[in-house]
Amino acid sequence: xxxxxxxxxxxxxxxxxxxxxSCKSSQSLLDSYxxxxxxxxxxxxxxxxxxxxxxxSNRFSGVPDRFSGSGSGTDFTLKISRVEAEDVGVYYCMQxxxxxxxxxxxxxxxxxx
Amino acid sequence: xxxxxESGGGLVQxxxxxxxxCAASGFTFSGSAIxxxxxxxxxxxxxxxxxxxxxxxxxxxxxxxxxxRFTISRDDSKNTAYLQMNSLNTDDTAVYFCSRWVTDTPTPxxxxxxxxxxTVSS
Numbered sequence: 001x002x003x004x005x006x007x008x009x010x011x012x013x014x015x016x017x018x019x020x021x022s023c024k025s026s027q028s029l030l031d032s033y034x035x036x037x038x039x040x041x042x043x044x045x046x047x048x049x050x051x052x053x054x055x056x057s058n059r060f061s062g063v064p065d066r067f068s069g070s071g072s073g074t075d076f077t078l079k080i081s082r083v084e085a086e087d088v089g090v091y092y093c094m095q096x097x098x099x100x101x102x103x104x105x106x107x108x109x110x111x112x113x
Numbered sequence: 114x115x116x117x118x119e120s121g122g123g124l125v126q127x128x129x130x131x132x133x134x135c136a137a138s139g140f141t142f143s144g145s146a147i148x149x150x151x152x153x154x155x156x157x158x159x160x161x162x163x164x165x166x167x168x169x170x171x172x173x174x175x176x177x178x179x180x181x182r183f184t185i186s187r188d189d190s191k192n193t194a195y196l197q198m199n200s201l202n203t204d205d206t207a208v209y210f211c212s213r214w215v216t217d218t219p220t221p222x223x224x225x226x227x228x229x230x231x232t233v234s235s
Binding site for chain 2: 001035039041043048049050051054055058060090092094096099100101102103104105106107
């Protein structure tokens with residue numbers, strides 16, 4: 001199974017400041033067609049997860065442009081340019097390069113200072 | 114509006130069985146794979162399994178932790194997917210979510226249900 005490792009596991013950010021989360025996979029998520037199967041989700045308190053980013057850097061419909069994804073191969077990053085109060089929750093990276101199983105990172109909890 | 118609604122959760126004794134349902138609306142259910150993901154209290158997300166659509170032969174796949182005990186099925190005429198859980202143990206206690214992946218799109222698990230709680234306890 002592909003292991004997804006996120007760092008940090010928690011971060012506390014002042015509103016308006018940037019935030020960054022790293023996700024590393026144990027195997028490359030790049031396929032032979034040039035697609036990379038790395039996604040980011042946010043689970044707000046008491047809610048179901050919601051898709052933020054697909055295939056490394058594409059924002060899902062309705063996701064604010066302060067969210068951006070980057071990376072390649074096995075190293076990926078989610079950045080929030082200016083954190084807002086509504087961004088609080090747990091962020092997960094996920095891979096579907098090797099299915100089964102789909103695997104998630106451990107999650108990174110974002111709180112507001 | 115896309116909606117996925119899970120039901121069927123509850124309290125079950127170790128060794129028992131439970132069948133969850135995932136009722137879909139607001140999209141073409143027959144054109145989507147349905148995935149089940151669970152989350153133990155205070156823990157992260159764990160993929161359970163999925164069932165693909167008819168053109169993909171309703172292919173199923175499962176996590177190793179549930180393979181041989183859990184079975185995913187679907188009834189496209191009812192826009193509903195199911196998760197049959199047998200031989201339950203305390204490690205299966207979690208909120209179970211269903212989610213969709215529209216076939217041939219790059220956006221997996223783009224909509225989720227609200228989840229249904231399964232508690233395995235004597």
